[in-house]
Amino acid sequence: MRTSLMLLFVFTALLGCKSSKMAIDDTHPIHALVSSKNFAFTAKSANPMVTQSLNAVANSGLIAPGSTISRIDLSGNNSYLKVFGDSVTANLPYYGERQFGGGYGSATGVEFKGEPDNYLQEFDTDKQKYTISFQITDKSDRYTILMDVYPSQSSTVYVTMANRNAIQYDGSIKVNKDED
Numbered sequence: 001m002r003t004s005l006m007l008l009f010v011f012t013a014l015l016g017c018k019s020s021k022m023a024i025d026d027t028h029p030i031h032a033l034v035s036s037k038n039f040a041f042t043a044k045s046a047n048p049m050v051t052q053s054l055n056a057v058a059n060s061g062l063i064a065p066g067s068t069i070s071r072i073d074l075s076g077n078n079s080y081l082k083v084f085g086d087s088v089t090a091n092l093p094y095y096g097e098r099q100f101g102g103g104y105g106s107a108t109g110v111e112f113k114g115e116p117d118n119y120l121q122e123f124d125t126d127k128q129k130y131t132i133s134f135q136i137t138d139k140s141d142r143y144t145i146l147m148d149v150y151p152s153q154s155s156t157v158y159v160t161m162a163n164r165n166a167i168q169y170d171g172s173i174k175v176n177k178d179e180d
Helices: 004-016 027-035 052-059
Strands: 038-049 080-084 088-093 110-114 117-124 129-136 142-149 152-162 167-175
Touching: 027 117, 027 129, 027 167, 038 152, 110 129
Parallel strands: none
Antiparallel strands: 038 080, 038 167, 080 088, 088 110, 117 129, 129 142, 142 152, 152 167
């Protein structure tokens, strides 16, 4: 009897600790922000793919204070990805390796401006997030962008490139005040 009461107590306590899944309704501001196609993502950290070369950089002491090789703090940088109507612009720093021969060209980071291909945005009701995806080509690379936007306006941007290793950026989105 005592064991069953203890088991019931533990089960009730664990059930009470379950995180709640609060569904957002159609009037939540995130819907208007994403559907307006007028927002700016500001990166707070970069998460590059850790490779042997990046480990060598970290071991030499070249990583900024407050950063690790797998999470680089971008505070104070003007790192952004902007969506304005049918065009997108980005200026994000790149930390990683080139996969094939050739130069980085004049763009050392993830830099592009233009009209994207295959722009798609959809809301996942189960995960309570928007997923935005598109491809864009500049002079030196082809970028595939996947952006997850959450109701709290926090966001994660995944960038894969034809010639460089993938990288992830964490940050937030807000209304784009610039029109570039």
